Amino acid sequence: MDNRLQILFARRSIRRYTGEPVSEVEIHSLLEAGMAAPSGSNQKPWHFVVVTDRATLRALADAHPYGKMLANAALAIAVCGDPGISDWWLQDCSAATENILIAAAGLGLGGVWISSHGRPEREQAFRDVLGIPETIGVLSMLSIGHPGEEKKARTQFDAARVHRNRW
Amino acid sequence: MDNRLQILFARRSIRRYTGEPVSEVEIHSLLEAGMAAPSGSNQKPWHFVVVTDRATLRALADAHPYGKMLANAALAIAVCGDPGISDWWLQDCSAATENILIAAAGLGLGGVWISSHGRPEREQAFRDVLGIPETIGVLSMLSIGHPGEEKKARTQFDAARVHRNRW
Numbered sequence: 001m002d003n004r005l006q007i008l009f010a011r012r013s014i015r016r017y018t019g020e021p022v023s024e025v026e027i028h029s030l031l032e033a034g035m036a037a038p039s040g041s042n043q044k045p046w047h048f049v050v051v052t053d054r055a056t057l058r059a060l061a062d063a064h065p066y067g068k069m070l071a072n073a074a075l076a077i078a079v080c081g082d083p084g085i086s087d088w089w090l091q092d093c094s095a096a097t098e099n100i101l102i103a104a105a106g107l108g109l110g111g112v113w114i115s116s117h118g119r120p121e122r123e124q125a126f127r128d129v130l131g132i133p134e135t136i137g138v139l140s141m142l143s144i145g146h147p148g149e150e151k152k153a154r155t156q157f158d159a160a161r162v163h164r165n166r167w
Numbered sequence: 168m169d170n171r172l173q174i175l176f177a178r179r180s181i182r183r184y185t186g187e188p189v190s191e192v193e194i195h196s197l198l199e200a201g202m203a204a205p206s207g208s209n210q211k212p213w214h215f216v217v218v219t220d221r222a223t224l225r226a227l228a229d230a231h232p233y234g235k236m237l238a239n240a241a242l243a244i245a246v247c248g249d250p251g252i253s254d255w256w257l258q259d260c261s262a263a264t265e266n267i268l269i270a271a272a273g274l275g276l277g278g279v280w281i282s283s284h285g286r287p288e289r290e291q292a293f294r295d296v297l298g299i300p301e302t303i304g305v306l307s308m309l310s311i312g313h314p315g316e317e318k319k320a321r322t323q324f325d326a327a328r329v330h331r332n333r334w
Contacts, residue, residue, distance in 0.1 A: 094261030
């Protein structure tokens with residue numbers, strides 16, 4: 001592992017949190033990171049719904065079969081995309097999601113990617129809780145907080161998935 | 168911009184290269200970064216085709232309407248996904264693609280994301296050049312090299328895209 005890339009390998013899925021709040025400065029940094037992602041023709045088709053209200057976090061937890069950790073998260077960020085702006089929104093919002101998770105690791109926070117787009121009933125449940133328009137895709141929900149569990153940095157490198165010059 | 172996140176903001180789309188080769192150690196680091204991405208249920212549905220052969224790079228450049236920079240890149244990486252492993256492959260491979268681009272920035276290299284999946288004729292043209300099976304999706308092609316152009320780190324932060332607790 002190259003030390004210059006530590007932030008990438010340190011990003012792990014963190015589902016337990018200490019309960020300590022995440023500061024507004026840190027939330028701003030997470031959003032900066034998300035919007036620093038590349039997008040098709042730089043159309044930036046993303047929207048971010050930042051949730052710190054506890055009752056809303058609990059409602060999000062109840063809205064998704066694998067979303068229980070949201071009830072104890074310091075915040076959630078719904079990464080949404082507008083297909084009317086770009087038909088690359090799914091890739092673009094995935095890159096933005098990954099940027100936010102890497103930024104969380106870089107700030108000493110932890111988070112996990114909860115998928116919604118691709119499972120219409122989960123996507124709709126998140127829309128309903130947050131009042132997101134029907135025309136907007138909800139790519140993912142991020143659950144973020146101060147880590148209440150420790151996971152080692154790792155690469156998952158697998159030579160069997162690498163091809164050279166030809167498949 | 169928080170300095171701990173510098174690598175994220177330093178990632179810019181770099182389309183001009185010096186011609187200097189990228190070392191095998193660096194290529195390995197790029198692949199480690201790609202495979203360090205999160206994936207749905209950790210199924211890791213990705214494959215990576217690393218291209219350093221000049222004739223193949225030229226053929227890739229000819230295969231895509233916005234792929235001209237590939238002809239002068241030190242390498243290309245086709246980020247592919249197997250829908251038979253996971254129906255989250257598009258999100259997973261987007262995260263892997265973004266990780267590789269961030270890693271390139273972290274190593275002092277530069278790259279650009281060339282989209283293919285979503286435009287069937289572009290995806291098929293890449294498949295044909297690299298002998299990629301029909302059952303495999305080609306999410307993106309990355310063009311990578313030592314930067315021959317300089318771009319400033321930036322955030323693209325836009326407060327109009329941020330919603331709080333509700334859309």
